[in-house]
Amino acid sequence: xxPATGWLGSExxxxxxxxxGIFIAFLVLVAVLAFSNEYFLTAGNIxxxxxxxxxNGILAIGMTFVILTRGIDLSVGSVVALAGxxxxxxxxxxxAGVAGGPYPVALALxxxxxxxxxxxxIVGVIVSRFSVPAFVATLGMLSAARGATLxxxxxxxxxxxxxxxxxxxxxxxxxxxxPVVILAGVFILSWWVLSRTRFGRYIYAVGGNxxxxxxxxxxxxxxxxxxxxxxxxxxxxxxxxxxARTGSALPxxxxxYELDAIAAVVIGGxxxxxxxxxxxxTLIGALxxxxxxxxxxxxxxxxxxxxxxxxxxxxxxxxxxxxxxHSA
Numbered sequence: 592x593x594p595a596t597g598w599l600g601s602e603x604x605x606x607x608x609x610x611x612g613i614f615i616a617f618l619v620l621v622a623v624l625a626f627s628n629e630y631f632l633t634a635g636n637i638x639x640x641x642x643x644x645x646x647n648g649i650l651a652i653g654m655t656f657v658i659l660t661r662g663i664d665l666s667v668g669s670v671v672a673l674a675g676x677x678x679x680x681x682x683x684x685x686x687a688g689v690a691g692g693p694y695p696v697a698l699a700l701x702x703x704x705x706x707x708x709x710x711x712x713i714v715g716v717i718v719s720r721f722s723v724p725a726f727v728a729t730l731g732m733l734s735a736a737r738g739a740t741l742x743x744x745x746x747x748x749x750x751x752x753x754x755x756x757x758x759x760x761x762x763x764x765x766x767x768x769x770p771v772v773i774l775a776g777v778f779i780l781s782w783w784v785l786s787r788t789r790f791g792r793y794i795y796a797v798g799g800n801x802x803x804x805x806x807x808x809x810x811x812x813x814x815x816x817x818x819x820x821x822x823x824x825x826x827x828x829x830x831x832x833x834x835a836r837t838g839s840a841l842p843x844x845x846x847x848y849e850l851d852a853i854a855a856v857v858i859g860g861x862x863x864x865x866x867x868x869x870x871x872x873t874l875i876g877a878l879x880x881x882x883x884x885x886x887x888x889x890x891x892x893x894x895x896x897x898x899x900x901x902x903x904x905x906x907x908x909x910x911x912x913x914x915x916x917h918s919a
Contacts (some may be wrong), residue, residue, distance in 0.1 A: 613860055613875050631889060640766060644881030645770035646671075646829045648874055650848060651855035652781050653825035655873045656818040658856050659785075659798045661865030662718065662725040664819065667852055669736035671845030674830035676744045678756075679840035680701030681788035685751035689744060696755045703831040704824055708750050710736055711823020715816035733849070733902045744776040750839040760835025770832050777825065781870045794818065798865030810856055846892060855880055857908045864912075879904075 624631045650667050657664045663800040681692045682699035692699075710732060717728040785791035795815045796804040805811045829848075834840040859876030861868025880901065887897050 613872050614787045617875050617879050628889045640881050640885045641694045641771045642768045644735050645774040646878050647851045648774045648877040649777050649825050649829045650852040651873045651877045652870050653822035654852045654856045655870050656821045658861050659794050661798050664822045665729040665849050666732035668845035668848035669733045670826035671830035672742045673736045674703040674827035675705040675834035675840040676740050677706050678831045679749040679834045682756035683749050693753050706829020707823040711820040715819035719812045719815040748839045748841045757835045760832050801820050847888050854905050913914050
């Protein structure tokens, strides 16, 4: 009986590592950086890390919905720029504004979300109705949305945003930065959708086995369409927060943001093969990237090395995912 007990113990440890490995890795990273730099765990720096993580966290949560269905969304960075530009043009007092604003802030916020929803809807139709690979469809949207941003703003930034609009980027609730509060709200809602609703179960089913999902009566086309709409909407939200934080909308905003979002999802344990993953892991993945960037900055390490380390983390996470699949 002893070998069996030992085997069970070993198996239990393996399962615990698979389940909570990302949390352990995060805690180890925090401990190492806290030991290496006395300023890392100060209240100001923690707030700064959370603020820097908020936009990537929102994008990564939207990306999680897509990757769970075996898709990918390379367009999120460009949609961030386009949504930020459109919403800012409606909330600016600058004579350079192309929309002749300012208009009510509610209209500006609605316009930013609408831009994201429309972008996601276009991609969703192309992927779900015409069976175009997500990589190709979203790569096309990446280029088209960036071009639309430059055309809409005439290649110039939109400054002079009204204070009420800037609240979503610079305000706070009980001392917590508003972008962090918004991230928390997006996380809670997404966690509830994926873990407590039929729609969430359908997303996992489509990602796990689309043919079986279709046979069981799930509208696979609709599910695939909706996940890109969600990703687009959250990209629009992130774009507005970014513009509000910086005080102006920049046509070059959001460049390569899709890479950090994908990295957070993969590091957080969501499988690129679909059907496996949680937004909790995605949030921790985004925090790992934010903490790593902040900690390395405090240690005076150049950003070039940060990119190398981030790439190694992504490859390592994918290798771990492949190992789990082969051992299952």
